[in-house]
Amino acid sequence: MKKIGVLTSGGDSPGMNAAIRAVVRKAIYHNLEVYGVYGGYLGLINGNIKKLELGSVGDIIHRGGTMLYSARCEEFKTKEGQLKGVEQLKKHGIDGLVVIGGDGSYRGAKALTELGFPCVGVPGTIDNDIPGTEHTIGFDTALNTVIDAIDxxxxxxxxxxxxxxxxxxxxxxxxxxxxxxxxxxxxxxxIPEENYDINEIADRLKRSHERGKRHSIIIVAEGVCRGEELSKQITEATGFATWVTVLGHVQRGGSPSAFDRVLASRLGARAVELLIEGKGGRAVGIRKNQVVDYDFDEVFSNEHTLDLELCKLSKELSI
Known part of the structure; x- marks a missing residue:
C-alpha cells in the first residue's frame, strides 16, 4: 500500500472535513501518498483526482461540509460505471480507497472491493442510521443545531x-x-420507528392547556409526514392555532461539534490503518467509545435500530 484515495459521497455532514484531514495526515505520517477524489463517485468516474499534501487539509477541521465536494451518481450504480472508477484509480496508481458517507456510499465501496479494489467506509451522515456504529459523523452537530432552533x-x-x-x-x-x-x-x-396516534397527542396538548400551559412543541421526522400535514391534524383535533417550522438543510451545515471532530479523527485514522493492514470491504464505527471495524455485509444485513426507551422516557417527562 503506497497510495490511497479518499472521497466523500451522498449528503454532506459536519465533520467530514475533520475525517478527510485525519485520513490525509495519518497516511502521510505512515509515508503514504494521498489523493483526493473530488465530487464523489461522479468525480471518480471522471478522473477528478488530485494529490493532497499536509497543507491541503490545513485549517479545515472546524469547517462544515466537505472540501472534496459530493454528488449523486446513478452511473456508478452500474457495473460499467464501477469499472470506470477502478480504471481511474489504477491510472493514478491508487492502491486503496477511504469512502466517507452513508448507506449508498458504502454500497459503492463494497462494489469496488468486490472488483478487487480495497475500500474502507467511514460513517458520515447526520441521520445516525448506519448499523454497527452507535454514532455517525455529523449527528451530534445536527442535533445541537436542532436543539438551538427549538429553544x-x-x-x-x-x-x-x-x-x-x-x-x-x-x-x-x-x-x-x-x-x-x-x-x-x-x-x-x-418518528418513523413508532406509529403515532393523533388523538393521544391531542389529549396531551389539551391536558397541558388545562393546567395553564399556553405553548407546546411537537417534533416530527420528515420521513413520517410533512410538518404542515401534522399541523393540520393537530388543529382539527384540538382547535389550537398551530404554526410550522421546517428546519431543512440548515441541519447539515455549521462548524462540527468537538464530539464530531474527535469522532471523525478517530474513525478516519483507523480507516487508513485498515488499508495499511491490507483489509478492504470494512466499515469503521464506534461502540462503547471504542473504535471498531466490521464487514460491509453487517451493514446491509442489519437494520438501524432506535433506542425506544428514549421514546418512553420522553412521554413520561412530557406529561
Whole structure:
C-alpha cells in the first residue's frame, strides 16, 4: 500500500472535513501518498483526482461540509460505471480507497472491493442510521443545531401562546427527532420507528392547556409526514392555532461539534490503518467509545435500530 484515495459521497455532514484531514495526515505520517477524489463517485468516474499534501487539509477541521465536494451518481450504480472508477484509480496508481458517507456510499465501496479494489467506509451522515456504529459523523452537530432552533422557537411559541410543529430531517430514521425532542422538552415526538396516534397527542396538548400551559412543541421526522400535514391534524383535533417550522438543510451545515471532530479523527485514522493492514470491504464505527471495524455485509444485513426507551422516557417527562 503506497497510495490511497479518499472521497466523500451522498449528503454532506459536519465533520467530514475533520475525517478527510485525519485520513490525509495519518497516511502521510505512515509515508503514504494521498489523493483526493473530488465530487464523489461522479468525480471518480471522471478522473477528478488530485494529490493532497499536509497543507491541503490545513485549517479545515472546524469547517462544515466537505472540501472534496459530493454528488449523486446513478452511473456508478452500474457495473460499467464501477469499472470506470477502478480504471481511474489504477491510472493514478491508487492502491486503496477511504469512502466517507452513508448507506449508498458504502454500497459503492463494497462494489469496488468486490472488483478487487480495497475500500474502507467511514460513517458520515447526520441521520445516525448506519448499523454497527452507535454514532455517525455529523449527528451530534445536527442535533445541537436542532436543539438551538427549538429553544428559540419556544421563545416565540410562549410569547404568542401557540403550538409549534418542528419538522426535522430523518427520512427513515428518527434519531434526530427523538434526541432533539427529548433534549428540547417537546410535548410529542413523531418518528418513523413508532406509529403515532393523533388523538393521544391531542389529549396531551389539551391536558397541558388545562393546567395553564399556553405553548407546546411537537417534533416530527420528515420521513413520517410533512410538518404542515401534522399541523393540520393537530388543529382539527384540538382547535389550537398551530404554526410550522421546517428546519431543512440548515441541519447539515455549521462548524462540527468537538464530539464530531474527535469522532471523525478517530474513525478516519483507523480507516487508513485498515488499508495499511491490507483489509478492504470494512466499515469503521464506534461502540462503547471504542473504535471498531466490521464487514460491509453487517451493514446491509442489519437494520438501524432506535433506542425506544428514549421514546418512553420522553412521554413520561412530557406529561
Amino acid at each position: 428559540k422557537i419556544r421563545d416565540t411559541a410562549s410569547s404568542h401562546e401557540r403550538t409549534f410543529v418542528v419538522e426535522v430531517m430523518g427520512r427513515n430514521a428518527g434519531d434526530i427527532a427523538l434526541w432533539a425532542g427529548l433534549a428540547g422538552g417537546a410535548e410529542a415526538i413523531v
